Amino acid sequence: MGKRIVLGAVAILLVIAAAYASFYVAPEERTMGPIQRIFYFHVGSAWAGLLAFFVCFIGNLMYVWKREPKYDWLGVAGAEVGLVFTTVVLITGPIWAHPVWGIWWTWDARLTSTFVLWLLYVSYLLLRTLIEEPGRRALLSALFGIFAFIDVPLVFGAIRWWRTQHPSPVIMGGPGSGLDPTMRKVLFFSGLAMCVLMAFLIVERYALEKMRSEVEILKREAEAQ
């Protein structure tokens, strides 16, 4: 419990520091102006969300291999936290897009693949509510989670493989891409802050799922008596 409180405190401090850096340290972008400052929060949340889905994927793979409940708990924790971060990405993106593009949303490859990713993990969580038997629920959702993760490389590659309305990558984007050195530092710091927040939320959500599993065992014992 003590370590979880420390992790939570560190996550909050880092997120506050990242917001300060986004507003006061990063230089203003010449063409977009202040609205571009959403970039640090939007991209940091996207990185943390994709990483959370990767944690879910590892949990799903390990469950299929080992059939141990702890991997199912990790899977559901990663999926739910990843979904929260992707929700933030899908909210902050249109707020940034509207003054810059003149539209809130367009069905280009990056935006559509991200929305499909969000729908896939909503389906993953819905699937879990439809199956009562714990072993069957864990196995089927793990198999679905492995399938859902196929969309993650598509989200990553969408702005690299296809021409999109969404801006081209500024990190790992190849020749001609890049970012002002201070902007780059602030971006990486924001990404780190969001990943620490993601780790804290996964730890908390994992503990909740573990407790839920214990309650299910106690309920079965109570019903058997």
Add this chain to the structure above:
Amino acid sequence: MKNLNSVFAAYLIGWAVFFLFYVSIAKRTSDLRAEVERLKNSLPCAK
């Protein structure tokens, strides 16, 4: 400054989503703790 309100809105909505998610975890944990206590009291061997 132009569009600064939108920037603040994006950050505030994002933080609100994270905060509400954390509150939902805390609420669900608290409900489960209460249920564990109730179940333990109903099971004679677990007392």
